[in-house]
Amino acid sequence: xxxxxxxxxxxxxxxxxxxxxxxxxxxxxxxxxxxxxxxxxxxxxxxxxxxxxxxxxxxxxxxxxxxxxxxxxxxxxxxxxxxxxxxxxxxxxxxxxxxxxxxxxxxxxxxxxxxxxxxxxxxxxxxxxxxxxxxxxxxxxxxxxxxxxxxxxxxxxxxxxxxxxxxxxxxxxxxxxxxxxxxxxxxxxxxxxxxxxxxxxxxxxxxxxxxxxxxxxxxxxxxxxxxxxxxxx
Numbered sequence: 001x002x003x004x005x006x007x008x009x010x011x012x013x014x015x016x017x018x019x020x021x022x023x024x025x026x027x028x029x030x031x032x033x034x035x036x037x038x039x040x041x042x043x044x045x046x047x048x049x050x051x052x053x054x055x056x057x058x059x060x061x062x063x064x065x066x067x068x069x070x071x072x073x074x075x076x077x078x079x080x081x082x083x084x085x086x087x088x089x090x091x092x093x094x095x096x097x098x099x100x101x102x103x104x105x106x107x108x109x110x111x112x113x114x115x116x117x118x119x120x121x122x123x124x125x126x127x128x129x130x131x132x133x134x135x136x137x138x139x140x141x142x143x144x145x146x147x148x149x150x151x152x153x154x155x156x157x158x159x160x161x162x163x164x165x166x167x168x169x170x171x172x173x174x175x176x177x178x179x180x181x182x183x184x185x186x187x188x189x190x191x192x193x194x195x196x197x198x199x200x201x202x203x204x205x206x207x208x209x210x211x212x213x214x215x216x217x218x219x220x221x222x223x224x225x226x227x228x229x230x231x232x233x
Contacts, residue, residue, distance in 0.1 A: 017131050020099035024134025027106050028117060029224040033064075034217040035117045037133050039157060040141035041150075042123030045167040047075040048200045049141065050118055054084045056210040057116065061217065064112025066105065066119045068097040075120065085112045096127035102134055116217050125150065129157035136220050137213075143168040144175050148182040151189055159189045165209065169199040 028035045038046050047067075054063045065086040067076035070093070079086035087110055089101050097119065105111045119135060121128045132138075138161040142150055145168055151158040158164065164186055166179075179197075186193055194212065198205035 014130060017099045020103050021132040021134045024099055024102050024106060025136065026134075028134060028136070029228075031111075031113075032221065032224075033115055033117045034137075034220045035119060035133070035135040036137045036139060036213070037119050037121060037128075037135035038139050038141065039121045039125070039128045039161070040123060040143075040167075041125050041146060044123070044141040044143040044146065045200055046120050046123070046141055047078055049165070049167065049198070050079060050120060051082050051084065052200045052203075052206050053118070053210060053213065054079075054082070056206060057214060060214060061116040062114040063116045063118065064114030066097075066102065066112065066117065068101075068120055068122045070095070070122060085114065087112045091122055094122075094127075095124050096122050096131055097133055098131045099133050115221060116213075125154040125157050129154075129160055137162050137216055139163045139165060141165045141167050142182075144172045144177040147175075148178045148185070151182065151185040155189050158186055158193070161190065161193055163194040163196065163212075166195070166197045167200065169197050169204050170202045 025035070038050070040046050050065060057063065063084060065079055065084055066089060067073070067079065067086050068089045068091060069075060070091050073088040076086040076088040087105065089097060089105060091097060091101065102119070119133055140157055140161045142164060144166060183195065186195060196205055196209045198209055200206070
């Protein structure tokens, strides 16, 4: 009976989160924004990659960042110091952002402005997987220093993403990382996920990844604009 009650409660929590996530997505689109949920384990390089993306896309996109961490605003401050509009959400004991936290930020009119909103989720390969936030794109980062076995250990987050970005490629020769094994694992879980190899330090792969992201953003914003236009007539 106890297990059944817990399962029912979890199902209700996830359903409520999904409803709020849908509303959040509508809010982003109404504001003319494309939202990206960036997820990874701690130390995979999310904040550093965001800085690179902002610098690379600065001439084409206005970028805002929602920074999620359990405590502190170290990463948000790093981004602000780099001239990036970043807003902090401290999750406290929660190991992930959820749709309610994003909804509160939107309702308080504190969500950062921009046509590309990057949400840096709490560093975790487990909890964020089942909590959509209202994003249009879900991207998982995996550094070469973490090992190529992570998709098999944490399949849910890799199964439910649009792209996997392998980071810290400048260190690839120093660690035992099997790209073929990684590719097979990701393909078995999610054959539609795009795969990128990047190094924020050397710049490897950054241009190609930025181009892909910019195209996704442009297509989504164009589709949202067309839908809004049709509803107004």
